[in-house]
Structure formats: C-alpha cells, structure tokens
Amino acid sequence: MGVWTYGFAVSGGLCVNGVFVCTALLRYNFLMKISAKETLGQKSTRASEIAKRLIRMYKRRKTVLDFGSPWECLVAVQLSAQCTDKRVNLVTPALFKKYKKIGDYALAPISELEKMIRSTGFYKNKARNIKAAAGKVVADFNGVLPSEMEDLLTLPGIARKSANVILFNAFDIISGVAVDTHVMRITKLLGLISKGAVGKPEKIEKELIELLPKKYWALFSLLITEHGREICIARRPKCGECRVRDLCEYGSTIKV
Ligand code: SF4
Numbered sequence: 001m002g003v004w005t006y007g008f009a010v011s012g013g014l015c016v017n018g019v020f021v022c023t024a025l026l027r028y029n030f031l032m033k034i035s036a037k038e039t040l041g042q043k044s045t046r047a048s049e050i051a052k053r054l055i056r057m058y059k060r061r062k063t064v065l066d067f068g069s070p071w072e073c074l075v076a077v078q079l080s081a082q083c084t085d086k087r088v089n090l091v092t093p094a095l096f097k098k099y100k101k102i103g104d105y106a107l108a109p110i111s112e113l114e115k116m117i118r119s120t121g122f123y124k125n126k127a128r129n130i131k132a133a134a135g136k137v138v139a140d141f142n143g144v145l146p147s148e149m150e151d152l153l154t155l156p157g158i159a160r161k162s163a164n165v166i167l168f169n170a171f172d173i174i175s176g177v178a179v180d181t182h183v184m185r186i187t188k189l190l191g192l193i194s195k196g197a198v199g200k201p202e203k204i205e206k207e208l209i210e211l212l213p214k215k216y217w218a219l220f221s222l223l224i225t226e227h228g229r230e231i232c233i234a235r236r237p238k239c240g241e242c243r244v245r246d247l248c249e250y251g252s253t254i255k256v
Contacts, residue, residue, distance in 0.1 A: 038191075044211045047192055050247050051216040054223035057243055058230075061219065063169045066092060070145040070170035071102050071137070074155075077162045078130055083120040091120055102143050105134035129157030147171045161201060168218040177208040178221040182228030189232065191249025 038046070064085045065076040075095065079088045095116050099105050105113070113127040120126065133155040137145055145166075146152060152163040164178035177183070179201040187193045187204060192211060197203035212220055231238050239245055240256035 040210075043192065046247050047208070047211040047220075048213060048216065050190065050192075050244050051212060051220045051223075053244050053247070054227060055219060058223045058226045060222060060226055063165065063222070065089065065169070067170070068096065070147070070166065071134075072096055073166050073170035074133065074145060074158070074162075075105070075130055077165050078126055078133075078157050079117055079120045081126070082122055087120055091117055102134045102137050102145070105130055106138050126157070132156040133158065145170075147173060149175050160205065164205075164218070164221070168222075174214055174218045177205045177212070177217045179204045179208075180221070180225060182225040182232075183208075183221055185234060186224050186228055186232050189237070189248060189250040190244070 063073075063077075065073070065080060066089045067073040067076045072092070076088055076092055079091060098116070099108060108131060110127055110131060113131060114123050117123045117126055117130075136155055137143060140154070141151065147167065147170075149160075149163050149167065152158050152166060153160070158166075160176060161178045161180055164176045167173040167175045168178075184199065184201065184204060187208065188198055193204050193207050197207050208220065209217065227244075228234070231242050237251070239248075239251040239254060242248065242251055245251035245256075
C-alpha cells in the first residue's frame, strides 16, 4: 500500500496504514504529489478523495429540479439549459398541470408551448425540441420514455449531459458523468483532465469515467456543480475557504 491509499479522516488528521498523520503533513503530501509528475493511478486516487470530500461537504443527492415522472424530468432538464433551476421550478407546475401525458406535448400548438416556457430563455428552440421529442417517444417508444442512453440520444435536444442527468434522477441509473459548464471549468482547475480534453464535454466525461469508480460518477457531477455555485465560483473562486484546496492543482499553487 502506498501513500495514496490513505484510510479515513479523524479529528485533526488521518489514519494512514494504521499510523496517525496530522492534517498539515497530509496537505503537504498532497501538494507534493500534485506538483510532481502525477501518475494515472495517483490522479485516480486524488479524484476519488475529491469525490468523497464533496459527498461529506454537500447534502444534495439528486437534482433540485421538480418533476413527477421521467418525461417531466426530461422537460425540466431541457428547460434548465441556460436557465436557473429555480426559474424552471417556477415554470413547470403550470406546464405539468396543462399537459398531463407525453402525447399532449406532441399535440400542443407550438405557440402555446412557447408562451408557457418563455421566461426560461431560448424558448423557441426548447419548445420545438420538447414537442419533437414527445412526438418521437410516442412514435418510436410506445409513448414511454426509454431508459437506455442510446435511445435517449435519438430524441431532439438530448445530448449525453442531459441523458446522464435524466437516467440518474428519473431512473436511478448511473450511466456516466454529466459534464456541464461547472464540471468543465472546475475539473480543469482541479487538474483532473488533460489539456486535450479542455472545453470538450465528451472527452472530459471519458477521462472522468476512467478516473472515478462508477459509484461516484453521478454524484461527482452533481456535487461539483454545487461546489461551483457555493465556493468555486467562476472568475472568483473562494480558494481560501475551499475544503478540497489541498487536492486542487490550481488552489494548491496560489496564495490566499
Ligand atoms: S481550491 Fe480554488 S480553484 Fe480549486 S476547487 Fe477550490 S475554489 Fe476551486
């Protein structure tokens, strides 16, 4: 067992291979490891430690978007693009009340749909995609939203990020790592992804899948997003308050 197989945290320190190590020494050790040429195995251990800490730091385990069925989850996820979850949750109650079945969305006049979701932004595209997706679910999947990644990807407006979110939140299926703007930005700061993957969601997801055990895939994405809203805020990350700073490539090199 190497130094990267740290055990568990206790007050003021950790138990490493049965030996108590104070947190200050551990932090130094992580800093040394990040600054040195990190192997894939070491990076994988660091990624898992980040995931574990995020799980301890944040209580959230599922999306904050409100929905009552897998289809409604898809609608809420579509509406959340470039929009706050809070705004989506204000819009969906009336929408879900008016359109009860998937077929109702397929038959809805586009102008009516647009009017109901207007405040979420990009409403023309969103209305068109939701209506077209409903039509496809009715035509190709007997009116039941599929729970397979490859089937979801055939629906208009659904890419891997949305499909991962829908599968986890509506079906409890862990299929991959949903890569949104927070995940793109913060995994770069953490030094978890390669230079070639920067700005490329599918490559980032592939690299994170290689680094993290499957049990962390969905939560990592969810909690990194939470961290991006609370602490690692775009353009003004609060590194001084960050509890994964010693594991972060960017944070461990700056003075706060
Ligand atoms: S140390 Fe700073 S840059 Fe790194 S994750 Fe924390 S807030 Fe973000």
